[in-house]
Amino acid sequence: MDAVFLAELERIVGPDGLVRDAGDLLTYESDALVRLRERPAAAVLPDTVDQVQQVVRLCHRSKVPFVARGSGTGLSGGALPHPDGVLIVLTRLNRVLDIDIPNQRITVEPGVTNLEVTRRVASSGYYYAPDPSSQVICSIGGNVAENSGGAHCLKYGFTVHHVLGVEVVLPDGELAHLGGEALDSPGLDLLGVIVGSEGTLAVVTKVTLRLVRRPEAVQMLLVAFDSTDAAGNAVSDIISAGIIPAAIEMMDRTTIRAAEAAVHPGFPDAEAVLIVELDGPRSEVVALFARVEAVCARNNGWGVQVARDEAQRGRIWMGRKAAFAAMGRIAPNYYVQDGVIPRSKLPEVLRRIRQLEIESGLTIGNVFHAGDGNLHPLVCYDAAVDGQADLAEQVATEILTYCLDVGGSLTGEHGIGADKACHMPKMFTTADLETMQLVRAAFDPDQICNPDKLFPTPRLCGEVPGPYRAHPAEIAGLIDRV
C-alpha cells in the first residue's frame, strides 16, 4: 500500500482513525476463528457514514480490496483481513438512531451490539429476538452479514426475519437504501440477499430492526436421556405433535460434564439432556408444557428439572451457553463446525459421529440447536501433539460430509467465510455457484468487497471442478437436486 493511499486514508478518518503499525494491527488479524490470520495493510475506524463512503470510494478508485469488521466474533473467518487491503472496523458507528415503540422498530448503526438493542427497549416490554451466544459483544452489522441465529430461531427465525431495512455503502462508494421501515418496499428483495452475504456485497451502515413483544409466560424444562437416540426421537416427537417450542437444545455426555465442571449448573450425569423452552400466552404455555413433558416421558426421559423462576432458567441457560468455553477443561483445543441436518435425522447422524469419535480417537462433544437440526460438534485435540490439529480438521470435515449426505447444509449460522469456501462445491454445483456470482458481479464487478470469502477460488482451493452438466435423472425431469 503506497504512502499516497495511506495519507489519503488518514485525511479521511484522521490520525486517530487509522491503524497501520504492525503491532497495533495484531488485534485485527483474525476474527473468532483464530486459526486463520492475516495482517491487513491498514485498518480504519470511521466515525461517520460519510467516512465509510469516502474510504470505500478511495478503495474503488484504486482497486484496493476492503473488508468490513464488527466485533470480530465471527466463527468462519468472514472478517479475515486481506493482506493488501483495508480493514474497515465499524465499532465506532455504535449509535442507536431511533427507537419507535408504537411501530415496534429500532434503527441502529452497525457497531451497536446485539444485546444493546434489547437493553434499549426492554423497559417498554420489547426485545430483539435473534440471540447468538456472543450477543453481549457481537455487533448488529456482523449479525446482518452472517444472518445470525441463536437458540431461539426455531420459533422466531433468524436475522433475515427481523431486519426491515438497511442503508449500505455499495462497493463503488454510493449509498443505497434497501427495504425500509414499512413492509414490502417495491423492488427486488436485495435486502434478503444482503443479509447473510458475509460482507461480500456492501458495507452496512444503518439497520432498522423489528422488535418483538416479550411473551406473557416462559417455561423451561431440562430432561435427561440414556442415549442421544432417545433424546433425538423426543425432539422429533415434540415437533410432530405440532408444538413449536421457543428453543430445543441438546447436550451430550461430554459437553454436560464440561459445563458441570465449569459452571455447576446442576445437570444430571446422563448420555444426553434436552433443554426445552416454551413461550407465549400463559394458558397456551401451560397446556403445551404438559404435552412436552408427556413426550419426554414416553421416550424414557428422566431427571426432569422444571425451571420455576428466572434464576433457575438463567442457571440452565448458563450451563448451556458455557459448554463451548468449558470444553477447555477437556482438551487444550477444539474445532467446531455448525452443519445442519433435517431434524428427523438426528439419531442417525449422532450415531455416525459417535462411531467417528471411536475411529479417530479424538473426543467429540455435541451441543446444539436440536430443534433446527443445527449441530455444533466440538472436535477436541491438542495442538501440541503432532498432526492432531490436522486430524481434528479432517474429522470436522467428515462430519460436514455426513450432514450433506442426509440433505443438510455446511452451515446453519456461522457462515462459509474463508473457513468453508472450498467445501461449497460439495453442496452446490458450478451452475449454482455461478448463479450466486451473478449477484456478486452486479454489486461488486471489481471483486474488491471482502474477496476470497464464501466462493471457492483456485487461489484458495486449487483447481475447482469443471462446468456442471445435468445428471441424466435431471434431464429425465426428476428434481432431486433440491
Add this chain to the structure above:
Amino acid sequence: MTSRSSSLDAVVAEVEARAGAGLARPGVAADAIDGIVPGIVAQPPTPVALATTLAWATETGRTVVVRGGGTKLGWGASPGSVDLLLSTTAMNAVVEHRHGDLTATVQAGATLAETNAVLSRHRQWLPLDPPWSDRATIGGIVAANDSGPRRQRHGTPRDLIIGMTLARADGLMAKTGGIVVKNVAGYDLARLLTGSFGCLGVILTATFKLAPLSEASRTVSVAFPASARCGPLVADLLAHASTPSALELATPPATMLIRFESVEAVAVEQAEHAATLARDHGGTPVVLTGEDETAAWRGHDARVFDREGTILKLTIMPADLSSTLAWLDDVATARQLDYVVTGRAGLGVLFVGLHGVVSEQATFVTALRERLPVGRGSATIQRADPELKALVDVWGPVGDGLRIMQEVKRRFDPTGTLNPGRGPGGL
C-alpha cells in the same frame, strides 16, 4: 393457409420440439395480458423441458412471460409484447413432504389448495392464505411474495422459503438453499427470486418450512361505528399478551376480524379477551367458530379481491393506521371515488378496491404516494385497466436501490427476455 400462420406453425413446432409434443399452441384472447395476446403458449411437463424452451426463447430474442394459475398476471406494467407464455401448470407435484421435519418441496405449478390438501394428511400446512388459493400456484405466490390475513402470525413466502430450484433465462438450472430450516451457505437467491415478479428466472420448485395445523380457531368479528376506532384497538391488543393469527380490518362499514388459533381453551380465552377489549373501544363483537367463521373470512377476502375495478396495495407505518384511513376517506369522497379497504391492521399492509373516473383514480394514487416517503410506505397498483396504468406508474418510486436492481436484472437476464419492463422500476 397464409404465410403468417405457416410461420406460426413452424414456431409452434420449434417450441413443441423442446416443451413436448402437443404442449404448445398459438395464444388466444383468453391468454391476453392487458390486451396483449401471447404469440405461443407452452406448457412444458418437466423442469428440463421448461428450461430448454426458455433457453430457445432467449437465443432467438423472444420475450417470455411465465404463468401459473393466472391470478396475478395483471400485476405490473402492461407488457409491450409477449412472444411466449410459459405455463407451469403441468409441473404440479408435491415432490416431497418431510412431515417429521415440518418441510415440503413443491413444484411451481401446484396450486396452494392442492398443496395444502396433501400436507393436511399429516396435520400440517404451508401457512399462507393469499387470495384465490384454489387457483393461485406456488410459483406465482412466491414470485409475487403474496400472502393473506394470517401473515400476522406466519409472515410471507419470503419468511417460509428455505430452498428453490430455478431456470435462468439462458436455460441453466440452479439450486439455492436446501431442505433444512436453518442454512446460511451461499447467497440467499430464494429470497431474491421471491417477489421478483418473474423478472430474474423461472421458479421450478420451492421448499418451505411448514406449520402444524392448529387444533382450534375462534374469530372475533367486531362492528365499529367508525374506522377511527380500529387503530386504538389494534394497539391495545398487541400491547397485551394477545397473539392473534390474523388481525384484519375492513371499511366501510368499519369492521375487524381477529382470529385466534391454538389449543381450544386458549383460542376461546383469547377471543373472549379480545371481545371485551373491543367493547371497551366502542365496538360490537361476536365470537365466531365453525362454518360462520369460515364464511366470515370468505366474505372478508371477497370485499376487495372479488370485485371489479382497481386494486391498490398500500403499505404504511402501522401506527399511522387511523390517520391513513381518515385520509383515504376524505380524498376518495372528494374525488367521488367509491372505495373499500381491507388488510393487515397490525402490520400496516392494506388493500384498496377503487372505482370511479380513471383520471380521478390517477390523482388519488399520486396524492397517496406524496404522503409516503420511500421506505416509510408505498402504494402499488395490483390490478387496473391499462388506461390507469398508462397514467400512473404501477409501482411508484423504488428509491436509490433501483440502480443495483437494474444491474442484478441485467446479469440474470441480459437479453431482457423475462417479463421485460413489467417489474418494479421497469425491470
